Amino acid sequence: MKILIIEDEKALRDELSVLLKNSGYDTDCVTDFTDTAVYMKKSDADLILLDINLPNVNGETLLQDFRRESTTPVIMLTSRTSEIDEVLSMSYGADDFVTKPYNPTILLLRISAVLKRTSKNVSSQMYHDAKVSTVKGSLIRGDTEQILTKNEMIIFQLMLDRLGEIVTRDELMTALWDNDEFINDNALTVNISRLRTKLADLGFHDAIETRKKQGYILK
Amino acid sequence: MKLSGFIKDRMPAYLIFAGTLLIMIVFLFAFHISLEAVIIISVIFLLGGASAEAWEFFRKKSFYDKLTSDLEQLDKKYLLAEMTESPEFLEGRIIYDALQESDKSMCENIAEYRRDSADFREYIELWVHEIKLPVAGLQLMCHNDGNSKYNEQLKHIDEYIENVLYYARSGNAEKDYVIKAVSLKRVFGETAVRNREELQERNIEIHTENLDAEVMTDSKWLSFIMGQLMGNSMKYDADSIKVYAEDMPDKTVLHFRDNGIGISENDLPYIFEKSFTGENGRTHKKSTGMGLYIVKKLCGKLGHGVSADSVQGEFTEISITFGKNELYKF
Numbered sequence A: 001m002k003i004l005i006i007e008d009e010k011a012l013r014d015e016l017s018v019l020l021k022n023s024g025y026d027t028d029c030v031t032d033f034t035d036t037a038v039y040m041k042k043s044d045a046d047l048i049l050l051d052i053n054l055p056n057v058n059g060e061t062l063l064q065d066f067r068r069e070s071t072t073p074v075i076m077l078t079s080r081t082s083e084i085d086e087v088l089s090m091s092y093g094a095d096d097f098v099t100k101p102y103n104p105t106i107l108l109l110r111i112s113a114v115l116k117r118t119s120k121n122v123s124s125q126m127y128h129d130a131k132v133s134t135v136k137g138s139l140i141r142g143d144t145e146q147i148l149t150k151n152e153m154i155i156f157q158l159m160l161d162r163l164g165e166i167v168t169r170d171e172l173m174t175a176l177w178d179n180d181e182f183i184n185d186n187a188l189t190v191n192i193s194r195l196r197t198k199l200a201d202l203g204f205h206d207a208i209e210t211r212k213k214q215g216y217i218l219k
Numbered sequence B: 001m002k003l004s005g006f007i008k009d010r011m012p013a014y015l016i017f018a019g020t021l022l023i024m025i026v027f028l029f030a031f032h033i034s035l036e037a038v039i040i041i042s043v044i045f046l047l048g049g050a051s052a053e054a055w056e057f058f059r060k061k062s063f064y065d066k067l068t069s070d071l072e073q074l075d076k077k078y079l080l081a082e083m084t085e086s087p088e089f090l091e092g093r094i095i096y097d098a099l100q101e102s103d104k105s106m107c108e109n110i111a112e113y114r115r116d117s118a119d120f121r122e123y124i125e126l127w128v129h130e131i132k133l134p135v136a137g138l139q140l141m142c143h144n145d146g147n148s149k150y151n152e153q154l155k156h157i158d159e160y161i162e163n164v165l166y167y168a169r170s171g172n173a174e175k176d177y178v179i180k181a182v183s184l185k186r187v188f189g190e191t192a193v194r195n196r197e198e199l200q201e202r203n204i205e206i207h208t209e210n211l212d213a214e215v216m217t218d219s220k221w222l223s224f225i226m227g228q229l230m231g232n233s234m235k236y237d238a239d240s241i242k243v244y245a246e247d248m249p250d251k252t253v254l255h256f257r258d259n260g261i262g263i264s265e266n267d268l269p270y271i272f273e274k275s276f277t278g279e280n281g282r283t284h285k286k287s288t289g290m291g292l293y294i295v296k297k298l299c300g301k302l303g304h305g306v307s308a309d310s311v312q313g314e315f316t317e318i319s320i321t322f323g324k325n326e327l328y329k330f
Helices: A010-022 A036-042 A059-066 A083-091 A104-118 A150-161 A169-178 A185-201 B003-030 B035-073 B077-083 B090-144 B151-170 B184-194 B196-201 B219-235 B278-283 B291-302
Strands: A002-006 A026-029 A047-051 A074-078 A096-099 A125-127 A130-133 A138-141 A144-147 A208-211 A215-218 B180-183 B205-209 B214-217 B240-247 B251-258 B305-311 B315-323
Touching: A002 A010, A002 A036, A010 A026, A010 A104, A010 B090, A036 A059, A047 A059, A047 A104, A059 A074, A059 A083, A074 A083, A074 A104, A083 A096, A083 B219, A096 A104, A104 A169, A104 B090, A125 A150, A130 A150, A144 A185, A150 A169, A150 A185, A150 A215, A169 A185, A169 A215, A169 B184, A169 B196, A185 A208, B003 B035, B035 B077, B035 B090, B077 B090, B090 B151, B151 B196, B151 B219, B151 B291, B180 B184, B180 B219, B184 B196, B184 B205, B184 B219, B196 B219, B214 B219, B214 B315, B219 B251, B219 B291, B219 B315, B291 B305, B291 B315
Parallel strands: A002 A026, A002 A047, A047 A074, A074 A096, B205 B240
Antiparallel strands: A125 A130, A130 A138, A138 A144, A208 A215, B180 B214, B240 B251, B251 B315, B305 B315
16 A cells, blocks of 8 residues: 655654554655646555645645546645635545644554545455454354454454554554544453454454553454 | 703803993993883893804704714714714814724724734744644654653643634634534544543543534534543543533533532632633642633634533533524535
8 A cells, every 4th residue: 555645844744654654554755846736646646645735736726636637535634723624625525634733543543444445345354264344343254253342343443454463552542532432441451352252252262462561463 | 962061061151241241231321322222232132142052052962962872872882983974063073073083093003903913813823833743743753763751741732732723713803713514423532532641541431422413613613622621621630521412402502521629619600711710720730711711712703602510529510502503504
């Protein structure tokens, strides 16, 4: 997955790029803003992060122009906290709108949500040989089906997206809260242990490994 | 303008007139003019003087009466100059011209301040936009370095920046918000996620109920308002926050309730006033008395009602009332 970053503030651009690379995305940055529109259209990126305040051109205008030719998802980044900007951006076809300073975890969640929403094969994600049904909120392996609660599904989904990588408790917590599940630390521990039991019932023993002080890995 | 007042005001002139008449009568008698002739002359003289005075009184009365009644009825007294028409008598015209001149100068003066204040607010908006870039940069750097040590301080910086921005917005006469249907759940969710670390650090439980309602508001402003309320709950030792909405036919009321230290009965009526810190402000050093003041002003601009209820040591509940106006919906 490749993400194009259009941000004129160099420090931010570089840090964004590091953040995205650390999360397993390829990045491409616009550094010369004389022909941003052309660059944008030529890019083969799967998603574009677009700042609103750019030299020479306004991000909203850029987006409006870009949308006539492409459906590549665009997330607007801005430090302007005005509803007008958000309404405008969304009406010009932005897929999401994130205000600076952003919580990096939330930004990553938003990016993955937008990518998932716009990619074609949403419905059938697989975990080894089990089918993940987000619609039914369940895991199906052979003849057995395990129903996951909303919380368990959010946790499982995030771990699955980062299969084999460490997912921190902080990230899990952010994802849960971002989905209006305002649970506390203990509840998270309980949810993870329930998820473990459910996975074990499906035959995936020790699927979630705990890394002390770091987080969890789904294997 | 009352007749008695007018007569009193003109008294010196009448005395001079009476004196002149008396001297004249004395001279007329000295010249042996008959009594009848003296009476006739005096009566003509008095009648002439009285009708001149009556004419004077009535033409002034109509101007001044209109002036005072306009002044009484005007809600914005400074508009008086615009309501007044130039009268026919000299004094009135002088007053009228002076009034117009002074009004013009006042308008210019106000326009200048208005410009200054708009400029200043524009600069604040720009400055906020600029200062957020390094804050965003720092936040990303911390995250990328795996260092969460500075997060809390950075969050506080961001909050203080927002306070300045919304204080500037709240005092401004311009309409710089967008009213549209907003999901209470979404706005509360955003606010909660933003404050998650601090809420969890303080072990604050969050309960939400019936937040599916949509209200007509500006979501950014509402999120700021909720952030202020949440900040207060944290500041005043709550360990549970309950947020729920009541949907009524003509309005939606959002209740934001915490079980913090509460507000004393004496302080309760003043908590929305500027710089009011009260009893809690003395025991909790961080109070500035600005948070709820800004909340009230923002609610006022958006057309929402806001009220508070509290029992010291038990709870504090802030309620925001959103009107339902079908005309607003697109």
